[in-house]
Amino acid sequence: MARKKRIAIIMGRIYNNINKSLIHGMLVQANALGYSAFVFALNEECDNERITHGEKNLFHALDFSVIDGVVYAPYTFCSSDYYGYIDNYLTEHCTVPVVRIGLEVGDYIPFWYDDRNEISDITMHLIYGHNCKKLLCLTGPADMPVAQNRAKGFIDAMQKAGLEYSDKTIVFGDFWINAAKDLATEIADHVREKPDAVVCTNDNMAISLCDALTERGYSVPNDIRVTGYDGSAESRMHVPAITTYRTSQEKLGKGSVCLLYEKITGIHCETDNTDTGTILCRESCGCSNCHERDEAFDAEHRLTEEGYMDSMVSAAFHDADTLDELVNEMFAMRYKFIYNKDFTDSRLLLCLCSDWDNVSNEYRRDGYSDTMYLISSDGSRCSFRQSEILPEILDREGFSSTFFLPVHFQDQCYGYIALDLDENIDNFNMEYIKYCREVNNALKYLSTKNELKRLQHRQSVSLSRDQLTGLYVFQNCKDVWAEIRDSSAENNEQLYMAVVSAGGIRHIENKFGSVESDKCIMTIAEILSKCCRSREWLFKATDRSFVMIGSGNNPDKHLDEYIKKIEEKMWRYTITSSEDHIIYIRSESKVVKDPTTLSKEDVLDMFTRMLEMIDERAEKQLSSHIHYSELLKLRRDIFVHPEFSWSGDMCSQKLNISKSYFYKIYLQTFGINFIHDLKKSRMNCAKDLLTSTSLLLPDIAERCGYDYYNFMRVFKREYGITPTQYRKNDH
Template identity: 25%
Template sequence: MKRIGVIIPSITDGLQVELLDGIFKTASAADCDVIVLTTATNGMEFHIQNEIMTGEESIYLLLERAELDGILLVSQYFDKATVRKTLSELIRRAAIPCIDLGGTKLGFETVSIPQAEAVCELTDHIIEKHGCRDLIFLAGPEGISDSEQRISGFLRSANVHDCSYEIIYGDFWKFRANELGNEFIEHKRRLPDAVLCASDTMAVALCDTLQSGGISVPDDVIVTGYDGHISAISNFPSITTVSGNMFELGKTGVNKLLGIATDAQRSDMHIIYGASCGCVERMKDYQTAALKVREQIQRDAEIGAMLEMRVNANVITRTSSVDSLDELTDIVDQTAHIIKSYKSLHICLLPNWDSDPEHPDACPTQPFPEQMLCALSKNAWTAGVKGGPFPTKHIVPALMGEHEPTLVFVLSLHTSSQVFGYCGFTYESALDFTVSLLLFNYMTSLANGMRILRHKLYAEYLQKIEESSHYDKMTDMLSKKGLLLYLESQKELNVRNCIMLVTVSQLAAAPNRKKKNDLSDIYLQSDLLLANAIRLVSGRNKTAAHLDKMTFAIVFSLPDNGTPETMAEEMMIQLELLIRKMQEGTSADFLPEPYYVCGEVAYPAEKCVSELWDVLNAHKPKVKGFTGIGELKKLRRELHKAPELNWNLTELSKRLNISKSYVQKLYKEHFGISFIDDLIEARIEMARQLLLTTDLRISEVASSCGYQNATHFMRQFKNKVGMSPSEFRKSSK
């Protein structure tokens, strides 16, 4: 069975899904598998390449190992020229036949689909059905093939019907459409009978501008689009448009790649009649449009519901505490049902993911090895199976042996740039796959579990090294073994030595906290702060040792007029001052509160240290007050990840099983900000990002950030930012 690879960035738009639907339906009819190499994000040209992008884009390195009969490169959706160049080099090195569906000048073959006929049919409809004789065609950029084809279809109809017309070159985007609409409103240009737009984005923007200026669509002017995008179908008024363009592109690309002759007369492109041309009597088309909108709304609702279930299921917490790969794959087996509509999933790991414990943050992937390790294969709603090594050229084990044509989406399994392998998801239809926050979080939690396993192996490795060494590798102090040898050597000198064991009783919030850290880093930061402080306090006249995790020892000589308790208390004061001073130059959110025991050294030294250690653990202070601080911090992280949800004190008090007033007190005490102010800041920050990166209306931004009232949102935004949302968006351009 042949295999076609599709290279495409994050699949977030309905037209991308339509393209993949056309690819898979055509490929499966020709008995071909389709493997989609994709990512969860798509870097823009102005984005600096970061570790997360590098980790995600490592999935394209599979091209050097995958056994593919051809590649479809969807280059038009890759926004960074550097990524397009890298992909071009990878494809050439792999020596796999490639068709570039984006038509970019990367040197590969391209395809072109006939678009003139559909535009001609749409123009005929506007002229013959609605009697329009004075026309404007708002095209794309001059010289672009898609734009010129659509112009030729318009001209064919306009000339046959002897209509007056004007061609205006645009940008396929909103800017020229907005300008044209304002020209009509300000009477700088005469209003025609109809404006036919070469893209739905331009048609929607033109309708919005016209109607905001008092010009009615379709009563004063008819507007049409092209693409069949959900934004056109769901617009008010719904846009009359040409649909099926991307499906046809996918179909044509597959046929050219496989050398299959296509029927020039048969096309999947068709007109969807909407209210923007006045075809209100075409109820069947309205019904079709309404069903599409309803399906989109249902999909969005399902994603939202599953996201809430994902948060409540606490998968991240479960994967963060695993002790073995088997335990991690068991969690995936038990929770994979929260991923929507998948047919099967395969966790494919680098065989040497755990073979270098001395370097826990390194996982080489360039290139991928000839064999991968299948940690788990699972069909939906059935128990998974632990696998073994398999040839990387097959991508996933499901493609080995005889099988029906299969659609596989492959995403990198990584934390930042540390790549552990990839996950392959198979689907019945391209329409079933969505890159959602739910899927992104699930992949992240799985990769984080792998990272934690690597660090646990590193900790075990250090422990073994430490046990066989006199020095602790992390702190450069004496190890426990080294301390005992040192104490025994002091016995011969008849020196009156004392020993002080120091540990952390609890963590206190830093008073000048400037940065929010993940809880997984807090204990490491506290350990390092305490170790550095002890190193400074011990100096030349004292000997320090790192015994276990956060337990340290300081050996000091006792003067004739001193006592162990007096000396130890003085050192504790110095330690606390040093810890707070060092914290000022770090990003630590919490300070370690040291606790100690002390006494004179007795022999044998091992027995003396052991007895002091027992006293230290027996009398260590208990954590004061409420013991669910970890849960409160987890809830706060959830709030900052999804501030648009209906957060309130009642919900928090139920989750924590304490009163609302106590929640407020704890929130302020531990985070230095009230709950309501923290929620507002999180929502305003989300609004900033949406205003900078999207073209959503202000009311849509308000709704997306959890505001029921757009006026309240605008007032709160101005109060926090110092300008209105509109002013903020304009000032950022």
């Protein structure tokens, strides 16, 4: 499927009425030209460096390979820190055309409305409407083209009216409050002759000048008339209300998109000219604003605002214990900012980094994870590459406008949230901004709460661990059995278990001390752990016994493999250990036929019975017999030197006992008969030499205590393949 044609729009404070008109014009024109829009905005602009960092991070989500161009309105941001950062980011990374509304900076394509003629119109109103002869123009910085252009509009009007003007008639300021205060001081101190009127080229300076003149004893408009420019809501609410020029922000927005379209396609297009600016005559110039109609305020909008305040959003979000619960609450409360008639036409998309809930000091501060996780209000859930910005599979047919806000807590990046709308941008309102701030706080609260739970769980789990081996003690892990049982049922697998008891420990403790016996238990625990598969769990049962619980489709095979691996590793430990003692294991295994009916207590009883069976066999062990130590040493010698001509006669002579008695006590002591144990030792040695050396087979046979013919026959019978095949397969 071909990529959808789309532009990106970057601007601040979209909830502001003037800016809302601007973006409305952009979206209407984009729709007419067949483009959808990604709109990147901010939650808040403040002086807190960490919050500022978190807000700026949103622009790392921009991938210019999935958009055709950018419209950027820097003047809609409160702080130069924000638009300076965006300027630099676009300069370094942007590969598509950028139309920059307002300030002419860098290599961007500039676009602005005809403010020269509009300033001229409002100046003419003062001259002909109020008979003003001596006028001043307070504009922005002298090095700013916008400020110069507006000053030229003032001069145009003065020339048309035949009024005198000079360089001192134009006052270059800052487009902010300080220059206005300075001008009021100069007038009050008679440094500058009192004018009949001051034309301010934005509302901020006009409001500030009115206040400063009033503080110094001047009456506005009786002593000095003041006008502004922009048509801001503040100008209307001020006392006196500021005469201003409401520019056509919608026309400006449409024009910026037309210019971008021309740069993308090379095709010229025009906007309709039905929407124009107008002078708003009010009290500050001497006019009355009683004829100015109150702007309509939709009752549904008021209900939305009141509903948000009454909704207890914060409490509902903070009650969530999991991400799913939080998301469900989020989507359930969309009606708090989305007007009823648009509810079914909008989608809310929460896109989280893969590491969003990292609470360590190394949390994500810059950029986003390569893979993001999306949760949508329409039920969609998926992972996607961040370079897509949003998954292509979620694209709607036809026009859509998607508004992005950063999701973060101070400088910790969580991801971003997208509000996908068909047409009505009124749903991107102050209530939505508040809502998203609550989401940010709720995610932080949730991650912190879950981390505290995790720490509490780990603390309780640490109390469940055996201090010597680090293994969990099964008796102390209340929920483990249920988790393993349920996981097995979900995967349609059978459960099996093996109980392993360590032998020779008491003898080592008596002869070498408790430190050596502890080392041996740790060795056995390590061997048992390494022999576990991915779905096998090992626990400590008693001081010298362990329990392995496994889950799989072939339990008998898995149990057999587990015991064989243990025996091989025990054999390897015996022949490589520098200690002059030997340890061994006894085991019982069982396949659990119907685990769903078993409680943890039932499993403990099962373990206990299996241990009793091992102990019953161990009771026959002649550990108090005079030959016990000699048997342990003899077995070690058999393991270390398989090449010797071991036989029942030879071993019984070493112990000075009869051969039949030797066979009996060997079996009772180690749980395996002598002949089988000898063969297993020699086969383990053979496998080790086959895989770790390049010795010829006759040499290997000799080192294992066989002649070549018998070695080949025994090996094939034991493993079903020849030694050569075993070596080739690199078992």
